[in-house]
Amino acid sequence: QVQLKESGPGLVQPSQTLSLTCTVSGLSLTSNSVSWIRQPPGKGLEWMGVIWSNGGTDYNSAIKSRLSISRDTSKSQVFLKMNSLQTEDTAMYFCARTTAPHFDYWGQGVMVTVSS
């Protein structure tokens, strides 16, 4: 069955770079697209960006200058890198399969806290 799982550091210092990995199973990244979505504690959802099945990417313009999404299809992994982190980047980060395009399968999420 389709599964996605996020991994990465729980704590990042301000101004540093966040690196997260989404490992998928039950689907091929060459025929499926994956988005990153985040949720600050107690708040709503923010779509960050998508890597399409053809390897192209689209980003939320609000964070585009700080964000990069890439993948390794041989390892079934999607990567998120975001630089210049601030406290307002503290959030739960989810990866989700993107179909049609809504989000039909989600990972469990990884909590990232930005603090010194």
Next chain:
Amino acid sequence: DIQMTQSPASLSASLGETVTIECRASEDIYNGLAWYQQKPGKSPQLLIYNANSLHTGVPSRFSGSGSGTQYSLKINSLQSEDVASYFCQQYYDYPPWTFGGGTKLELK
């Protein structure tokens, strides 16, 4: 960017009641709308897509409707397992795809 406004922000209802949650888009999104349910401590789960299509495995007491800029999610015969937050999402226009602020549903 298309802004999505959900109402109410919170809602308290009794078991067996019918509940309706509204979502308004800042411009016509031509039925490009999905609804998600998020239980405490869990990731969101897709309920409805294309404004009124039920995702696989979702109970039939959930339904979606609307057009243009106004959409709604209805839950018939509320069950205890429906206690959750609900979010709408537009995907007509991108980037970015945008979400509503959420509705927290509790039991009365």
